[in-house]
Amino acid sequence: MSIVIITGGSRGLGASTAIQCAARGMGVILTYNSNPDAANAIVAEIEEECGKAVALHLDVADSASFSAFRDQVRDALQTHWHRHDFDALVNNAGYGFYSPIATVTEEEFDGLFRVHLKGPFFLTQTLLPLIADGGHIVNVASATSRVATAGVAPYASFKGGLEVLTRYMAKEFGDRRIRANSIAPGAIKTELGGGLNDEFEALLASQTALGRVGEPDDIGRMIASLLSDDNRWVNAQNIEVAGGYII
Numbered sequence: 525m526s527i528v529i530i531t532g533g534s535r536g537l538g539a540s541t542a543i544q545c546a547a548r549g550m551g552v553i554l555t556y557n558s559n560p561d562a563a564n565a566i567v568a569e570i571e572e573e574c575g576k577a578v579a580l581h582l583d584v585a586d587s588a589s590f591s592a593f594r595d596q597v598r599d600a601l602q603t604h605w606h607r608h609d610f611d612a613l614v615n616n617a618g619y620g621f622y623s624p625i626a627t628v629t630e631e632e633f634d635g636l637f638r639v640h641l642k643g644p645f646f647l648t649q650t651l652l653p654l655i656a657d658g659g660h661i662v663n664v665a666s667a668t669s670r671v672a673t674a675g676v677a678p679y680a681s682f683k684g685g686l687e688v689l690t691r692y693m694a695k696e697f698g699d700r701r702i703r704a705n706s707i708a709p710g711a712i713k714t715e716l717g718g719g720l721n722d723e724f725e726a727l728l729a730s731q732t733a734l735g736r737v738g739e740p741d742d743i744g745r746m747i748a749s750l751l752s753d754d755n756r757w758v759n760a761q762n763i764e765v766a767g768g769y770i771i
């Protein structure tokens with residue numbers, strides 16, 4: 525059984541990814557930050573369908589905690605799967621924040637940097653010894669790094685950095701046959717940044733070739749399929765998953 529770790533797997537895109545990976549027979553370690561009940565509910569949903577999942581706490585902003593997290597992952601792998609390594613890491617955890625460049629504070633900027641770029645960088649570095657040769661890393665970026673959207677400059681800049689980092693991961697981990705890709709969702713109906721209001725949703729839908737905004741499963745299914753062997757030659761790519769947003 526292959527095993528995937530999904531950060532921010534308690535809600536939204538990460539929760540859908542966890543469920544879709546489990547449905548394809550993968551073992552799942554999902555992380556939460558502030559909401560253990562939501563994480564446990566996803567574990568229960570997976571177990572109801574006879575899948576296997578474990579929830580662990582992780583604050584992606586707190587890189588000092590990563591080595592303790594690695595120890596917890598090692599224990600969970602041994603206890604639940606009798607393994608000492610895992611196959612895929614999905615760096616998904618994140619939050620939205622709207623503020624124009626004219627007013628964003630250093631503290632707000634640094635908070636977004638820690639979660640969206642520094643966190644994935646050092647979490648991947650910390651977990652690398654536990655990723656099996658031939659494994660896969662998926663970084664969740666954003667279509668906002670292609671289409672400038674007023675009010676999300678730091679967020680989009682770090683997501684753009686994550687796309688670049690992905691190519692470097694592919695380059696440096698290739699000798700272990702570890703693939704690295706990023707995916708760039710368009711607007712998806714989740715609680716990110718307080719969710720989409722009706723007016724903004726209608727605008728985004730009108731700018732999308734398929735005529736609607738995305739649902740979490742549009743992304744969860746895509747990530748689960750990207751992790752499969754069918755996509756084994758897809759490497760070092762940023763793949764937009766947005767229904768044809770502003771094309």
Ligand SMILES: NC(=O)c1ccc[n+]([C@@H]2O[C@H](COP(=O)([O-])OP(=O)(O)OC[C@H]3O[C@@H](n4cnc5c(N)ncnc54)[C@H](OP(=O)(O)O)[C@@H]3O)[C@@H](O)[C@H]2O)c1
Pocket residue numbers: 531532533534535536537538555556557558559560562582583584585616617618619620639664665666667708709710711712713714715716717
């Ligand atoms: N929704 C969109 O339109 C969209 C578009 C493009 C990209 N994305 C990206 O997709 C990813 C998931 O977003 P989403 O829409 O699914 O958001 P969401 O529904 O708000 O879920 C966010 C998830 O991330 C976790 N999280 C937040 N801050 C964290 C931290 N400091 N450390 C660890 N975990 C943390 C949350 O855990 P707790 O609830 O336990 O705190 C939750 O599981 C993000 O990276 C986001 O930037 C989303």
